Amino acid sequence: MSFPGLPRMTGWRPIATILILAGAVAATARFAFGLGATTNLSDAFPWGLWIGFDFLGIGLAASGFTIVAAVNLFHAKEYEPIVRPAILTAFIGYLLVVLVLIIDLGRPDHFWHPMVMWNPKSVMCEISWCLMLYTTVLSLEFAPIILEKFNIHAPIKWIHAISLPLMIFGVLLSTLHQSSFGSLYLIVPNRLHALWYTPLLPVLFFVSCIASGISMVILESLILSRGGRDYLPTPLRANLAKIIAVTLAVYTVVRLQDLLARGALRELTTLTYYSLAFYAELLIGFVIPFALLLVERIRTSRRGLYAASLMVVVGFAFNRMNTAITGLEQYPTQTYFPSLIEVFIMLGITAVGFSAFSFIVKHFPIFEGAAVAPGLHHTAVAAQANPGFLSPDGGDLEPS
């Protein structure tokens, strides 16, 4: 089966190769000549594209903790087949973000300092710790997939024994650092534009990452089930879409209410550099996909869902880039545009991520979810027969 309307990935491999090579050259230049010669960063603009990429990567990898929590903590077992892809996405996402963070550091050779030199008052310190710990958690959650393949069972048992606390810890760490990326900017009320600066930044970052994380899962499932096999039944995907819609609605209401309360809504009455950026982000990422996802026909159509999820992800990217870049620009006197080397490093690393994902998917049992979840088939079929079924209440499935 093939699904017209979804973009194909033909020619992906040569493109990825070129991007990775270009990225490697760019990274070499960055290390050889330093940040000043290779980036457009400056004293006035010390953080740029790479920080935006980190926000993005972490936000999109949020599927890792949301799906793990839904399936293993809330026992929405019917979503079991997407646990592995979600963990894999998150694992790769986090590794890439850590890599970019290290490239971004002025002293990459000092990257380990936060492990031994603490400053509990620093959000950056908290984030470094969360990233380190959560990446460890993810690698433990991911390890059994690799070990299984090579028939090494002892460590799997060991990991299994601590899996519950491990998962809880992972969800907590995610909650913390997803919101802390927003907290990074709490300290610059005098610099960040009023359309983005709010004491609610951490809350807004957290809420939006749930929508974008789940959208990523949907996109992945749509793209990857083109091969003919559909590993996530349509009703389940439609339910995920409902969760996204609710999250988007909550976000939009909180965001607008906060703008109103802070008197920043008037910034939106004129079309400026900033208000345009804001409208782009809110309409593309939140309002329009919300409206789309209210329609059942769209929730159950591949193409509709693809478009809506893609909008959420793009809008999310706008939001993070606006917070990290647009909101800090002093338009038109002081703006920032990334250098080619910054862009190439980012693209190269993204290409590494996609290649790693497709390699692992090809060689390890990522999408054989049904195999690890006996009884799953039964639930999935039940869910299919009952489209109104909402995951956390799996228990109410049985007709009484």
Added chain:
Amino acid sequence: MSQKKAMLIDVTLCVGCNACQGACKEENQLPPSDEKYLSLTAFTALSKYNDLYIRRMCQHCDVPTCVSVCPVGALTKMEAGPVAYDGEKCIGCRYCLQACPFHVPKYEWSSTQPRIQKCKFCASRLAQGRPPACAEACPTGATKFGDRDGLLAEAAGRISAEPTKFVPRIYGRDDVGGTSMLYISPVPFEQLGFDARLGKTPLPMLTMSALSKVPNVLSVGGVMLGGIWWITNRRSEVQAFEATEKKNRPSRHEDNP
């Protein structure tokens, strides 16, 4: 000697001779030249607003934003007042550049082993009981070094002695929680390029309100997630049990349509 030190800069006394910058550059072994903005080679700079000269440097805040944001504690506030920097610790995240409300720290962008540069408040001279190089060099007393409390009293005294000459404000007394650099001026500080809207609350407080919730998230969140797991787990166990029950006695259920 734990008295907090400070410098009082009386804008009305500054004649723009730039002796402070010269002395600073000599003290810190920087290439001599008159710079108008802070840079890697100017830890203090003198710029002109109409016919007033104003020198700038690190404010050496009492609750420094830079110190609070630094993930590795490379920046520290010393008891005597200086905010010191340790390049051996610094990882180069540049959060301090992003966060300093006065745009003070400058980065060695062109180096492959970059560090932050900024005024050191001549910490080593202070430790020997000597004044900072700039204060010592100032010929008019426009920059005066001393105990912070004493200088605040003196500033208030100068303002009340000649209320027509000064605006009634000591910049740095309360701004962002107070700083070691205190300014008095004949014109409103906005006209001298100061950010006068920073408020009295130290900026690190804004972060603390979020960071202080971390232990709560961990403890309450942990218990809640554990509880949810337990409850939903029970539920699926019950379900599984009922399912097997049903299988054992199929007739009763399937007989009524």
